[in-house]
Amino acid sequence: MRSLLKVSSAIDFFTEQLGWLINWLVLLTVGVGFYNVMVRFVGRYLGVQLSSNALNELQWYLFSLVFLLGFPYILKHGENVRVDFFYAHFTEKQRAIVDFWGTVLFLIPFCAIGIWVTLNPVLQSWGYQPDGTWGTWEISPDAQGLPRAPIKTMIPIGLLLLLIQSISQGIKYLAVLLGYKQVAEQIQLETSEHINPE
Known part of the structure; x- marks a missing residue:
């Protein structure tokens, strides 16, 4: 169990770093959005076209990145939406049972199927053709638009990251069920101290 908990701790550390990156992506998204709004009004006032479809699409792409890459961070911190009447009154072990089986039976298969369905x-x-050759990649139909292929690639990547974090969560739920919660907390502490020594 200690080996699994070490794997879980490493995954959690990676997810925390991803969360740090997402913070900067949020700021960049807001900055691009603010710029788009400002140049639209200034351009109208001056009678000059200052904005472009590329900048508008960049804003959408950045928002999509925040959304897709944020899944594992949200799962790790338990900030996902819960609609329940009983869970809030469960003991820690009862919650771990629900979370473990929910993760194993629903979340992990959902991620795996999502990755498989989006690959093609x-x-x-x-630009992959049915005959096995490569053609041109998909580009936005709008003038000055951005390529679509890179942002579409983030869909299976986001699902893969969610899958990896769901495995980590499953390990932690199992640790609670088997009575290894204190060991899990100790390994988390050791990992953080090893990575961020003072």
Whole structure:
């Protein structure tokens, strides 16, 4: 169990670093959005076209990145939406049972199926042809638009990261069920001290 908990701790550390990156992506998204709004009004006032479809699409792409890459961070911190009447009154072990089986039976299969279903459309977006050759990649139909293939690639990547974090969560739920919660906390502490020595 200690080996699994070490794997879980390493995954959690990676997810925390991903959360740090997402913070900067949020700021960048807000900055691009603010710029788009400002140049639209200034351009109208001056009678000059200052904005572009590329900048508008960049804003959408950045928002999509925040959304897709944020899944594992949200799961790790338990900030996902819960609609329940009983869970809030469960003991820690009862919650761990629900979370473990929910993760194993629903979340992990959902991620795996999602990755499998999105791979072919992503390859086609990169220009993969049915005959096995490669053509041109998918580009926005709008003038000055951005390529679609890179942002579509983030869909299976986001699901893969969610899958990895769901495995980590499953390990932690199992640790609670088997009575290894204190060991899990100790390994988390050791990992953080090893990575961030003072």
